[in-house]
Amino acid sequence: MSNRVLAALAVFSLLLISVPAPAQEELTNVSYDPTRELYEAYNQAFQKHWQELKKADVTIVQSHGGSAKQARSVIEGNEADVVTLALASDITAIEEAGLINKGWQSELPNNSSPYTSTIVFLVRKGNPKKILDWGDLAREGVGVITPNPKTSGGARWNYLAAWDWADKEYDHDETKIVAFVKQVFDNVLVLDSGARGSTNTFVQNGQGDVLLAWENEAYLSLAERPGEFEIVTPPTSILAEPPVTIVDAYVDKNGTRELATEYLKFLYSDEGQRIAGAHYYRPSNPEIIKEFADYFDLGLKLVTIDDPLFGGWEVAQKKHFGDGGVFDQIYEK
Amino acid sequence: MTTDAAETTAEGLVTPPAGVPGGSGESGGAAEEVKNILSEAERNFLSGRTGRGTETGSPTGAGRADSEAADAGARADGEDGGTGGTDGTTPRRGRRGHRQENPLIRGTLIAVSLVFAALMLVLPLLAVLSQAFGAGWDNFVRSVTDTFTVKALKLTLLTSLVAVTANTLFGLTAAWALTRYRFRGQGLLVTLIDLPFAVSPIIAGLIFILTYGRLGWAAPFLEAHDLKIVFATPGIIMATVFVTIPFVAREIIPVLAARGTDEEQAAVLMGAGFFRTFFQVTLPHIRWALVYSVILCSARAMGEFGAVSVVSGHLRGKTNTLPLHIEILFNEHHYREAFAVSAILVITSIVILTARSLVEWVSKKEEEPGVR
Structure with missing residues (x-):
């Protein structure tokens, strides 16, 4: 290689390395899969808000993936200033790694969940397999698409909602409940690692008859592909609370505590709540959710994770999704 | 037969x-x-x-x-x-x-190869390109000039440049050592060079997390010196270097081995130093093999997905390489954009392969006078 080529390469590499953006405040938000569009819109609103508040620009770096996987990356050193994950136990895992202070869930209103969601069924146009309730998922010949509860938050809500239905159906008989849930998972055709992967499997690749989906993800699919799908809201489902919090160890290291706090607080503002509603997340503000009553079934019976049936995330996580837990047994058998 | x-x-x-x-x-x-x-x-x-x-x-x-x-x-x-x-x-x-070959067998084999290549390679590549340009040139330009795409492209180029440089230096050193000296662990080194071909990329990624992650072996040192490797550019570069290690060494070793050492020995006897011997005697012989291997190495480095995905953390605009960015675009329902960005990689591959063929052609041209 001639010297001239080498010199050109050297100059080129220097150019690549030496064009960092001018010093600017930066915030990293590690989130779960279906919030991509929500935070894209929210970040723009927040940048404007921060500009008005502090006369300063802020860059927000987003990362998305299966909730448990994302929590893992934060534990391994992915320096998120805030985490906005699918369920509390993933954040608890980060807390146990010593990165988030105890008691984080009571720092913000509504269990630190600025928006909630629930689990619905996305079926193909005309609902050819007549899937109307949880019991239909266990029928023979029904192809179910859900992500893997081990890596995805949404999938754990799916699983627990099915469990809740079976608990009532089989009168708390746990053997029958397990048999039912196992049958549902026997019908699963593809087990992706995150909610968005499952949506693509169902919507793009045309696999399966029913997608167990976040309500927001189901509405997004309707909007993306109008006329191809229908949403079936089962008579009972689960109140999914995706919480948000600051990662104390990293904000202290990066000096971003004030910025991160404001970022999360703004989610509860009227503007933040409306952005959530517009992206099919149920706003936690009871007044603002009414503005979106045309697509949220507000009368839906929703069980919560703190119901005695589950006993909160700590208990439920260990019993159902821990190593050797119920899900492991179901999926191995 | x-x-x-x-x-x-x-x-x-x-x-x-x-x-x-x-x-x-x-x-x-x-x-x-x-x-x-x-x-x-x-x-x-x-x-x-x-x-x-x-x-x-x-x-x-x-x-x-x-x-x-x-x-x-x-x-x-x-x-x-x-x-x-x-x-x-x-x-x-x-x-x-082919002198004794049955024409039927010959025809079948050629037909099967061509059909297979058409179904598995040509058709999908054409699909990518037609999707990419299907929404018009403006859409293509808008997609590839998007801030995040440009940042991903820069990171990919930087990563490839460093990986190819590192592996060229290592490949030359290792090939030289293996063909010119005898030492303990020679066989082991040959095997180690092949290791990245055999190991799954996810493992290539995980080993860096386990070594340089917050809970990894090197964490106390890295923390003390405020260094960040995984979920940052260094980790992405290291993972890419790892998966592309074999390319240069594997190409240079056989050429050096076949050349033998006599010309170099002659040069040394005539008083040439190590570097002079290398640049004036050895390098001209291996030059085309070297260019060839650098081309292949760049292609692989630019396209690496698995290992990089594990160490990236998927931070948009910071640790997303082009292949990761394509996945993100696809996941966000931006299909046109995803295919447009894919087209960058596909076109790059075509350019790289053309360069490869050119190198082969030129190197053969150069050697021909020796035969005649």
């Missing part, structure tokens, strides 16, 4: 190295020596290259039989254009076999 073909292959394997000692005294011995420590695959590799080595060697006093062998090698090499210069044995088999 099959036994015939097998014998031809075996002959093809044996003949060219036998030609080397005829051409240039000690170099064959050195090649033999090195071959002992190289694997079976290496030997096939070597014989292909040695055939080429003979061509330049033959005028300096090779016997009749030798120059015939060299001619066969040259003819085979001449036909070799499309299939890639790394494997000299395949075309030779085709060339000799």
Whole structure:
């Protein structure tokens, strides 16, 4: 290689390395899969808000993936200033790694969940397999698409909602409940690692008859592909609370505590709540959710994770999704 | 028929190295020596290259039989254009076999190869390109000039540049050490160079998390010095270096081994220092193999997905390389954009492969006068 080529390469590499953006405040938000569009819109609103508040620009770096996987990356050193994950136990895992202070869930209103969601069924146009309730998922010949509860938050809500239905159906008989849930998972055709992967499997690749989906993800699919799908809201489902919090160890290291706090607080503002509603997340503000009553079934019976049936995330996580837990047994058998 | 073909292959394997000692005294011995420590695959590799080595060697006093062998090698090499210069044995088999080959079998084999390539390679690539440009040129330009795409492209280029440089230096060093010296652990080094080919990319990523992650072995040191490796650019570069280690070394070793050391020894005897010997004697011989391997290495480095995905953290605009960015676009329902960005990579691959063919063609052109 001639010297001239080498010199050109050297100059080129220097150019690549030496064009960092001018010093600017930066915030990293590690989130779960279906919030991509929500935070894209929210970040723009927040940048404007921060500009008005502090006369300063802020860059927000987003990362998305299966909730448990994302929590893992934060534990391994992915320096998120805030985490906005699918369920509390993933954040608890980060807390146990010593990165988030105890008691984080009571720092913000509504269990630190600025928006909630629930689990619905996305079926193909005309609902050819007549899937109307949880019991239909266990029928023979029904192809179910859900992500893997081990890596995805949404999938754990799916699983627990099915469990809740079976608990009532089989009168708390746990053997029958397990048999039912196992049958549902026997019908699963593809087990992706995150909610968005499952949506693509169902919507793009045309696999399966029913997608167990976040309500927001189901509405997004309707909007993306109008006329191809229908949403079936089962008579009972689960109140999914995706919480948000600051990662104390990293904000202290990066000096971003004030910025991160404001970022999360703004989610509860009227503007933040409306952005959530517009992206099919149920706003936690009871007044603002009414503005979106045309697509949220507000009368839906929703069980919560703190119901005695589950006993909160700590208990439920260990019993159902821990190593050797119920899900492991179901999926191995 | 099959036994015939097998014998031809075996002959093809044996003949060219036998030609080397005829051409240039000690170099064959050195090649033999090195071959002992190289694997079976290496030997096939070597014989292909040695055939080429003979061509330049033959005028300096090779016997009749030798120059015939060299001619066969040259003819085979001449036909070799499309299939890639790394494997000299395949075309030779085709060339000799085809005199007795049943035309039906010949036709079937060619048809199957072409149809398979069309279904598996050409059609999907055309689909990507048509999707990418299907929404019009404006959409394409908008997609590829998007801030995040440009940042991903920059990171990909930086990563490839560093990975290729690192592996070129390592490849040359390792090839030199393996073919010029005898030392303990020589066989082990050859095996280690191959390791990244055998290991799944997810493991390539995880080993860096386990070593340099917050809970990894090196964490206390990294934290004390405020260094960040995984979920940052260094981790992405390291993962890419790891998966592309074999490319340069694997290409250079057989060429150096086939060349032997006599010319270098002569240079040293005439008073040339190490660097002068390397740049004026060794480098001109391996130059095309080196360019060739750098081209392949760049292609792989730019396209790496698995290992990089594990160490990236998927931070938009910071740790997303082009392949990761494509996945994100696809996941966000931005299909047109995803295909437009894919087209960048596809076009790059086509450019790279064209460059590769050009290198093969030029290197053959250069060697031809030696034969005539």
